[in-house]
Every structure is written in structure tokens, then in C-alpha cells.
Amino acid sequence: MTLTELRYIVAVARERHFGRAAQSCYVSQPTLSIAIKKLEDELGITLFERGGPEVAVTDIGERVIEQAQRVLEEAETVKRLAGEHQNELVGPLKLGVIFTISPYLLPKLIPALRILAPDMPLILEENYTARLAEMLKRGEVDAIIVADPFEEPGTVAYPLYDEPFVVATPKGHPWEKQPVVRPSQLAEESVLLLNQGNCFRDQVLQSCSELANRQHQSGSLASTLQGSSLNTIRHMVASGMGVTVLPATSVSPADDALLSVVPFSQPAPQRRVMLVTRKQYFRRKAVTTLQQAVFRSGLPGVTMLEEDAQPA
DSSP states (O other), X not given: OOHHHHHHHHHHHHHSSHHHHHHHHTSOHHHHHHHHHHHHHHHTSOOEEOSSSSOEEOHHHHHHHHHHHHHHHHHHHHHHHHTTTOOTTSSOEEEEEETTTHHHHHHHHHHHHHHHOTTOOEEEEEEOHHHHHHHHHTTSSSEEEEESOOOOTTEEEEEEEEEEEEEEEXXXXXXXXXXXXXXXXXXXXXXXXXXXXXXXXXXXXXXXXXXXXXXXXXXXXXXHOEESSHHHHHHHHHTTSOEXXXXXXXXXXXXXXXXXXXXXXXXXOEEEEEEEEETTOSOHHHHHHHHHHHHTSOOTTOEEOGGGOSOO
């Protein structure tokens, strides 16, 4: 068994295709296939189910590949220990960010990071929490920025900030004259939400129990009005289709001509945003520097958690 063979099986599990895996490893497909078959024979197990349009990983293969990923990371740690002069802030960092955070955080984060770590560019991936968790697990990204709750074995989370939610209404809506909106009031309106599978949708429903109950009522307008992005939803609200709940960082002065934004009554619903990496990831200084860049970003409308900066 060699590290090269472990890299090959991790690549096949990631790509779900022998040809693409071979390309990502810069070898020919026969070379990769022969090496994997040799490893399977040595272990006496089948790692992949072949023959379909996509390669499937067997149950035992999943466990072996998870361990292989850990072995490869430990090998990288050995390299780091062999050359402690290496600067962890030099070289790209692969960062994943969920859709409802990336457009608002990244324009503030990147300038701050350029000051703290000018030689550490970001390779960015936008996706849903579940997909980013898989990518982190497989080593396809080094760290991810997601919202709590996030529970994944083998990871460590660094708190970044608490972000309140606000209510957005079309211009002229009666709520725009209220100083605050109670969460229970949402059940009285047509509320636009993100599509199912988006964690922000789940957080809104968890924060507003009456609205969640309404979602279960067959035929309710609130259960049918959905959007694929916060930007789509804000334009639907502006056109008069209903109201919505937005994270505070997504609100900008440009919305003033289209929307009225009203805070929630206290305690306002909110979400905690975290930076998550694998426990075995060796560039720990790079991760903490990224955390510090978030703290220095000047992101409006949030409470930075510098006093709780230790990993959870």
C-alpha cells in the first residue's frame, strides 16, 4: 500500500469517474485503474462498484477512503514538521462559503485578508451546507464558512459573528410604519422563503414557529412562494408578492428604493456564522488568520465574536 494508491482512491471517490480521477492525478487511466485493482487485491475488498455511468463507492470503500484521507493529511503534516521554516500563509487556501453568506462577506473579507496574508489567495467554492460538508470531509476544500448548527465528526469550528434577521416588505406596506415586527406576525402574511434544502430557510422557520406551522397547511400561499436566491426573493417582495426575512448583512442602501426593512422585536432571530476546518488540517495559522480577517472586515449589522474566538 502506498500514498499514491491512497491518492488515487480518494480521487475516484471525489470524481465518481476513473477517467476524470486519472486526469486530476496527472496519470493515464490504465495506470490508475491497475493501481486501484492492486490495492483492492491486497486488501481483499472491493472499493468501487464499476459499470454504471458513475462509479459508486461500496460501504467498506467509504470507510477506507475516509481513513485514506486522514492518512494523506497526516503525511502532509509530516512534510510540514520536516520543514518548520515553511510559511503557512504562503499558498492558496481553498474556502467554501454558503450562498446566503458569500455575496455579503467576501467583498469585505478579501481586502482585509490581503493585508494580513497577501501571499495566501483564496480558491472559492459557493454551495449548500451539505455539499460543503462533503467537500471538507473529502479534502476538496480546506475550510468552510457556514451557519450554526453544524455538526460533523472530525471538524473544529471557529466562531465568527452573530447576524440578526430583519423583515423586508414592499414599499407602502403597513409594517413599514412599525418600529419592530414580532415573529408571530409572519404567520399573518404571505412570506417568501428560499427553496427547500437551504439552511437559511430552515433557520427562519425554526425562529418563527407560527410560520413553520403555517407551512404545513395545505395550499397556503406561504408554502408555494419560494425563490432560488435572496436576490430573487427581494425583487419578488419589491413587486408586491409578499414579505420576507433577510439576514442583516444582505441589506444594502440600494434596497431603499425597492424595500422597507423593519427589525424584529427583541430577542431578534439570528444565526451564528462559523469557520469550520478538519481537525487534522495542518495550516492552522492560515485558518486563524482567515478568522482574524473576518473580524477586521467591518461587516455591518453583525456582532463579531472576537471574545469567543477559540474553536468550539
